[in-house]
Amino acid sequence: QITLKESGPTLVKPTQTLTLICTFSGFSLTTPGVGVGWIRQPPGKALEWLAHTYWDEDKRYSPSLKSRLTITKDTSKNQVVLTMINMDPGDTATYYCAHLYSSSWTYWYFDLWGRGTLVSVSS
Amino acid sequence: SYVLTQPPSVSVAPGKTARITCGGNNIGSKRVHWYQQKPGQAPVLVIYYDSDRPSGIPERFSGSNSGNTATLTISRVDAGDEADYYCQVWDSSSDHVVFGGGTKLTVL
Numbered sequence: 001q002i003t004l005k006e007s008g009p010t011l012v013k014p015t016q017t018l019t020l021i022c023t024f025s026g027f028s029l030t031t032p033g034v035g036v037g038w039i040r041q042p043p044g045k046a047l048e049w050l051a052h053t054y055w056d057e058d059k060r061y062s063p064s065l066k067s068r069l070t071i072t073k074d075t076s077k078n079q080v081v082l083t084m085i086n087m088d089p090g091d092t093a094t095y096y097c098a099h100l101y102s103s104s105w106t107y108w109y110f111d112l113w114g115r116g117t118l119v120s121v122s123s
Numbered sequence: 124s125y126v127l128t129q130p131p132s133v134s135v136a137p138g139k140t141a142r143i144t145c146g147g148n149n150i151g152s153k154r155v156h157w158y159q160q161k162p163g164q165a166p167v168l169v170i171y172y173d174s175d176r177p178s179g180i181p182e183r184f185s186g187s188n189s190g191n192t193a194t195l196t197i198s199r200v201d202a203g204d205e206a207d208y209y210c211q212v213w214d215s216s217s218d219h220v221v222f223g224g225g226t227k228l229t230v231l
Contacts, residue, residue: 096166106215
């Protein structure tokens with residue numbers, strides 16, 4: 001059974017750096033054809049893809065946020081870490097991590113999601 | 124970058140069929156995935172690869188994709204289907220994930 005859980009601060013100040021951890025179980029990030037991604041959702045707004053990492057160390061970032069994001073994985077701990085620098089009140093959102101999968105290594109989708117963690121940015 | 128367009132809202136009476144569209148340039152050449160999100164909950168995958176259903180998703184949920192429009196169809200709608208629905212594709216040219224803006228399904 002695959003599970004994912006996000007953890008991190010609930011409140012950060014403007015200009016600070018946000019570090020979120022996704023701790024997962026039920027799969028290995030060394031298995032070909034899988035990945036873990038981060039998606040956020042501001043209150044009352046749509047889902048926004050942020051970044052994902054594949055089993056093979058390859059990583060992808062949203063073009064609009066690429067300069068502020070870093071995604072890393074620790075396969076020994078079954079964790080994926082997302083770092084976002086220079087936080088702004090506009091980054092207030094629920095942040096989700098999700099299991100990324102594709103049977104063909106193309107047309108990827110998120111088949112299982114964590115419950116999300118709400119991060120507020122305010123001084 | 125690739126853009127997906129969804130209607131902000133769709134309304135349907137109980138027992139009827141709801142159709143939620145997702146528009147994109149030549150989206151028929153891609154594979155579309157759909158997520159259901161109820162208030163206060165994480166999204167749940169309901170359709171992948173245009174028309175496949177994950178285990179546990181009722182047969183009332185189906186999908187199609189052709190030309191510039193993909194469609195999520197929910198038959199025999201009931202109050203439990205009231206939710207936000209998002210389409211998603213993987214843009215092969217950039218290896219990026221793209222979500223649509225979401226559609227709020229209201230059951231009258």
